[in-house]
Amino acid sequence: MSWIYLLFAGLLEIVWAVAMKQSAGFTRFWPTAIMGVSMIGSFGLLALAMRTLPLGTAYVIWTGIGAVGAFLVGIMLLGETVNAARIIAAVLIVTGLVTMKLA
Template identity: 85%
Template sequence: MSWILLLFAGLLEIVWAVAMKQSAGFTRIWPTAVMGVSMIGSFGLLAMAMRTLPLGTAYVIWTGIGAVGAFLVGAIFLGEAVTPQRILAAVLIVSGLVAMKLA
């Protein structure tokens, strides 16, 4: 169950990162509200997952899901640059997540 909570915490991290971008520096109310709610939910689910998962593992997986997910959303939906270096960085992050899970 902790892994499922951690997955949803990571997905909510993507939501709040994208909403933060869309808030235009907190000048748009609805993206700012979505950011706040999803941030609280993400931290809450992370905290619940950390009841049984090791700190380092949980935190690395959570930030990795958020980082790679934000990269993908930015590339697919926001037209952000997709360069070989950025793809390599995302692959390295995912490799680290797999290694952390297997360790």
């Protein structure tokens, strides 16, 4: 169950990162509200996952899901640039996540 909590915590991290971008520096109410709620949910689920998962593993997986997810949302929905260096960086993050899970 902890891995499911961690997965959803990571997905909520993507939501709050995108909402933070859309909040325009906290000047838009709804994106700011979505960011706050998803941030609380993400931290709460991360805390539940950490009841049984090691700190280092849980934190690395959580931040990795958020980082790669935000990277993909930025490219697919926000028109951010794609280049070889950014793709290599994302692949390295995913490789690290898989290695951490297997360790």
